[in-house]
Amino acid sequence: xxxxxxxxxxxxxxxxxxxxxxxxxxxxxxxxxxxxxxxxxxxxxxxxxxxxxxxxxxxxxxxxxxxxxxxxxxxxxxxxxxxxxxxxxxxxxxxxxxxxxxxxxxxxxxxxxxxxxxxxxxxxxxxxxxxxxxxxxxxxxxxxxxxxxxxxxxxxxxxxxxxxxxxxxxxxxxxxxxxxxxxxxxxxxxxxxxxxxxxxxxxxxxxxxxxxxxxxxxxxxxxxxxxx
Amino acid sequence: xxxxxxxxxxxxxxxxxxxxxxxxxxxxxxxxxxxxxxxxxxxxxxxxxxxxxxxxxxxxxxxxxxxxxxxxxxxxxxxxxxxxxxxxxxxxxxxxxxxxxxxxxxxxxxxxxxxxxxxxxxxxxxxxxxxxxxxxxxxxxxxxxxxxxxxxxxxxxxxxxxxxxxxxxxxxxxxxxxxxxxxxxxxxxxxxxxxxxxxxxxxxxxxxxxxxxxxxxxxxxxxxxxxxxxxxxxxxxxxxxxxxxxxxxxxxxxxxxxxxxxxxxxxxxxxxxxxxxxxxxxxxxxxxxxxxxxxxxxxxxxxxxxxxxxxxxxxxxxxxxxxxxxxxxxxxxxxxxxxxxxxxxxxxxxxxxxxxxxxxxxxxxxxxxxxxxxxxxxxxxxxxxxxxxxxxxxxxxxxxxxxxxxxxxxxxxxxxxxxxxxxxxxxxxxxxxxxxxxxxxxxxxxxxxxxxxxxxxxxxxxxxxxxxxxxxxxxxxxxxxxxxxxxxxxxxxxxxxxxxxxxxxxxxxxxxxxxxxxxxxxxxxxx
Numbered sequence: 001x002x003x004x005x006x007x008x009x010x011x012x013x014x015x016x017x018x019x020x021x022x023x024x025x026x027x028x029x030x031x032x033x034x035x036x037x038x039x040x041x042x043x044x045x046x047x048x049x050x051x052x053x054x055x056x057x058x059x060x061x062x063x064x065x066x067x068x069x070x071x072x073x074x075x076x077x078x079x080x081x082x083x084x085x086x087x088x089x090x091x092x093x094x095x096x097x098x099x100x101x102x103x104x105x106x107x108x109x110x111x112x113x114x115x116x117x118x119x120x121x122x123x124x125x126x127x128x129x130x131x132x133x134x135x136x137x138x139x140x141x142x143x144x145x146x147x148x149x150x151x152x153x154x155x156x157x158x159x160x161x162x163x164x165x166x167x168x169x170x171x172x173x174x175x176x177x178x179x180x181x182x183x184x185x186x187x188x189x190x191x192x193x194x195x196x197x198x199x200x201x202x203x204x205x206x207x208x209x210x211x212x213x214x215x216x217x218x219x220x221x222x223x224x225x226x227x228x
Numbered sequence: 229x230x231x232x233x234x235x236x237x238x239x240x241x242x243x244x245x246x247x248x249x250x251x252x253x254x255x256x257x258x259x260x261x262x263x264x265x266x267x268x269x270x271x272x273x274x275x276x277x278x279x280x281x282x283x284x285x286x287x288x289x290x291x292x293x294x295x296x297x298x299x300x301x302x303x304x305x306x307x308x309x310x311x312x313x314x315x316x317x318x319x320x321x322x323x324x325x326x327x328x329x330x331x332x333x334x335x336x337x338x339x340x341x342x343x344x345x346x347x348x349x350x351x352x353x354x355x356x357x358x359x360x361x362x363x364x365x366x367x368x369x370x371x372x373x374x375x376x377x378x379x380x381x382x383x384x385x386x387x388x389x390x391x392x393x394x395x396x397x398x399x400x401x402x403x404x405x406x407x408x409x410x411x412x413x414x415x416x417x418x419x420x421x422x423x424x425x426x427x428x429x430x431x432x433x434x435x436x437x438x439x440x441x442x443x444x445x446x447x448x449x450x451x452x453x454x455x456x457x458x459x460x461x462x463x464x465x466x467x468x469x470x471x472x473x474x475x476x477x478x479x480x481x482x483x484x485x486x487x488x489x490x491x492x493x494x495x496x497x498x499x500x501x502x503x504x505x506x507x508x509x510x511x512x513x514x515x516x517x518x519x520x521x522x523x524x525x526x527x528x529x530x531x532x533x534x535x536x537x538x539x540x541x542x543x544x545x546x547x548x549x550x551x552x553x554x555x556x557x558x559x560x561x562x563x564x565x566x567x568x569x570x571x572x573x574x575x576x577x578x579x580x581x582x583x584x585x586x587x588x589x590x591x592x593x594x595x596x597x598x599x600x601x602x603x604x605x606x607x608x609x610x611x612x613x614x615x616x617x618x619x620x621x622x623x624x625x626x627x628x629x630x631x632x633x634x635x636x637x638x639x640x641x642x643x644x645x646x647x648x649x650x651x652x653x654x655x656x657x658x659x660x661x662x663x664x665x666x667x668x669x670x671x672x673x674x675x676x677x678x679x680x681x682x683x684x685x686x687x688x689x690x691x692x693x694x695x696x697x698x699x700x701x702x703x704x705x706x707x708x709x710x711x712x713x714x715x716x717x718x719x720x721x722x723x724x725x726x727x728x729x730x731x732x733x734x735x736x737x738x739x740x741x742x743x744x745x746x747x748x749x750x751x752x753x754x755x
Contacts, residue, residue: 024431024491025424025427025428025431026424026428027424048490049490049491049494052488052490052491053491055488056486056488056491059486059626059627060423060424060626060627061627062627082698082701082703083703084528084529084703087527087649087653088488088489088490088528090649091487091488091489091527091645091646091649092486092487092488094641094645095641095644095645095648098645111652111656114656114695114698114699115656115691115695116691116692116694116695116698117691149694149697149698150694152697152698152701152709153693153694153697153718153719154718154719154720155718155719155720156719156720156721157719157721158721158722161690194721201709202697202701202709202711202716202718203718204718220740222740222744223740223743223744226743226744226746226747227743
C-alpha cells in the first residue's frame with residue numbers, strides 16, 4: 001500500500017491489578033488507584049491489594065490524601081468481614097485522621113461488628129446512613145457476615161436472635177427464611193420460632209476432635225518384619 | 229569494572245591473611261598508633277595489608293578467605309584501632325587496590341557501617357551513605373560484577389540498607405533539636421532515603437535477579453540454588469541472585485515497619501519458611517525473617533502461625549547460640565531472642581496452645597514470663613502494653629515532615645498508632661479467656677446457667693460467645709475457615725455443647741517403637 005504508515009507500537013494495557021503486582025511503589029499510579037476505588041464501589045467488586053497499595057502511597061505523600069476515597073475504602077473493608085481488612089487499613093491511616101468524626105464512627109461500627117454486637121451496630125448504622133449509602137451492597141454484605149458468625153456458632157438458634165443480627169423482621173424475615181430454606185439447607189422448627197442451620201465443620205466441633213488411637217497402616221508395616 | 233577471576237598472580241599467594249605472623253599472637257605485637265593520629269593522612273600498615281589481601285581474595289573469588297577477613301579481621305581491627313574513630317577514608321586506600329571502582333564502593337559500605345555501629349553519623353554522612361548504596365546497587369543491577377561474596381556480607385548489605393533507612397526516618401522526625409542548617413539541608417534532600425527509592429531498589433534487585441523465577445524452577449528441579457546455598461560453582465557470580473533473595477526478606481521488613489502486614493507477608497510468600505532455604509545460611513537473616521513473619525501474623529490475629537514460627541526459631545537459637553558468641557552479631561541475636569519470647573508470651577496469652585511449644589522453649593518462656601502471662605490472661609492491658617512496646621519493631625513515618633509547622637518530635641507517632649490498634653484488639657478479646665476457663669469445666673451447660681456463673685445477662689453472654697467464635701476462627705487467603713481454638717463449642721438453641729480438643733494419649737506409637745527394638749534386645753542378650 002503506497003504511503004503506508006507504520007502501525008503505532010501497541011501499548012500494553014495493564015489492568016489495575018497487574019499494575020499493582022508489577023509496579024506497586026510508583027506514586028504515578030495513585031490516580032488510577034483512586035478511580036479504581038470508585039469502580040469497585042460502582043460494580044460491587046473489591047480488591048484488598050489495590051486498596052492497601054493506595055493507602056500506602058497516601059502514607060508516602062500525605063499531601064495527596066483524598067479523605068472521601070479513604071472512607072470508601074474503609075466501608076468496603078467493613079464489608080469484607082470476617083476478614084481483618086478493616087484493621088489492615090486502619091494500620092495505615094495516620095492517627096490524626098482517625099480522630100475525625102467520620103473515622104470515629106466507622107471505627108465504632110467496626111468495633112460493634114468485631115464483638116458481634118449486632119443490635120448496637122444496626123442502630124448506629126441507621127444513624128449514619130449518609131456515610132454508608134455511598135457504597136451499594138453494604139447492608140447485604142454485613143448480613144452475610146452476621147450469618148457467617150451465627151453459622152459457625154449455632155446449630156439451632158431462636159428466630160429473634162437471627163432477626164436482631166440481620167436487622168430484618170416480620171414479613172421480610174419470613175421471605176428471607178423461605179429463601180434460605182429452599183436454597184441453602186436451612187430448616188425451621190417449632191412453628192418458625194427456631195431456625196436450624198446446616199451443619200458444618202465449625203458448628204459441630206465434636207467431629208474434629210482427634211479420634212482415639214487409630215494407627216496408620218505404614219506404622220504397622222514397620223513392625224511386620226519383626227513379627228514374621 | 230568487572231572482576232576477572234582468571235588473572236594469575238603467581239608467586240604462591242595462597243597464605244591466608246590471618247595466618248600472617250603479626251596476627252598469630254592475637255595482635256600482641258601490634259602497637260596502636262600514637263593517640264590522635266589522623267586517618268585522613270595516615271594509613272596504618274595493617275589496614276594497607278588488609279585492603280590488599282581483601283582485594284586479592286575478592287578477585288580470586290576465594291569466598292572462604294573473604295568471609296574470614298570480613299567477619300573476623302575487620303572486627304578485630306575495628307576493636308583495636310578504630311574503637312571511637314573512622315577507618316581511613318576511601319581515597320587513602322584506593323591506591324593500594326588499583327583504584328578499583330567496585331572495591332571502593334564495597335569498602336565505603338563497610339566504612340559507613342562502622343560509623344553507624346560505633347559512632348553517631350552526621351547528616352552529611354547519612355547522605356553520602358545513601359549515595360554509596362545507590363552507586364553500589366546500580367553497578368550490581370547493571371550486571372557489571374563478576375564476584376562471589378559470602379552470604380553473610382550480602383545479607384548485611386540489605387540489612388544495613390534498611391537499618392540506615394529506618395535510622396534516617398527516626399532522625400528526620402526529631403525536629404526539635406535540629407539546627408537551622410540541618411533543617412535547610414533536609415528541606416532540599418527529598419530524594420535521600422526516600423521510602424519510594426528504598427522500596428524500588430529492593431524491588432529492582434528482586435526483578436533483575438529473576439529470583440522468583442529461579443525459586444519456581446527450583447521446585448521443578450531445573451536449577452540448583454538452595455542446594456548450593458546460592459553460590460555459583462561454575463565460575464559465575466552469586467551477588468545479584470542472593471541480593472535478590474535477601475531483598476524478599478527486606479521487603480517483608482520494610483512493609484512491617486510501615487504497618488502493612490498483609491503486603492509484607494505477600495512479599496515473603498515465594499520463600500517457604502518451613503523448608504530449608506538460603507535464608508537459613510545466615511543466622512541474622514533467619515532471625516529477621518521469622519521475627520517479622522511472626523509479628524505480622526500476630527497483628528493479623530493468626531496466632532497459631534506466629535506461635536509455630538517463633539517456637540521453631542527460638543529452639544534453633546537455644547541450640548546454637550553458643551557457636552555465635554564470638555560473632556559481632558551476638559548482641560543482636562540475643563536481643564531478638566528476648567523480643568521473640570515476649571511476642572510468644574503475648575500470642576500464647578491470646579491463644580493458649582501449649583502443645584505447639586517445644587519443651588526447652590517452654591521452660592525458657594516460663595522462666596521469663598510466667599507471671600506476666602498469668603496477668604495477660606486476666607486481661608491486664610498494661611502488661612500487653614509493656615511487652616508489645618518492648619518487642620515491637622521500630623515503626624517509621626515514611627513521609628518527610630512539614631518543616632514549617634511548630635517543630636515537634638513525631639518519631640513516636642507510628643509506634644503509638646500500632647500500639648493503640650493492638651490494644652483495642654486486646655480489649656475486644658477481653659471476655660474470651662474467662663469464657664475459655666468456664667467452658668473447660670463442662671461438656672454441656674445452658675446459656676442461662678453460664679450467664680449467671682459469669683455474672684452477665686443472657687444477651688451479653690450470647691454476644692460474647694459469638695465473639696469468641698469470630699476471634700478464634702481465622703479466614704485463610706482462599707476463604708476457608710480455620711479454627712485457632714483449643715476449646716470449641718456449638719450452641720443448640722439454648723444449650724452450649726463443648727468439645728475440648730485435647731488429644732487422647734496415643735499408646736500405639738509407643739508400643740510400635742518398642743516392638744521394633746525387640747530383635748536388637750534379643751540379639752544382645754544372646755551374645
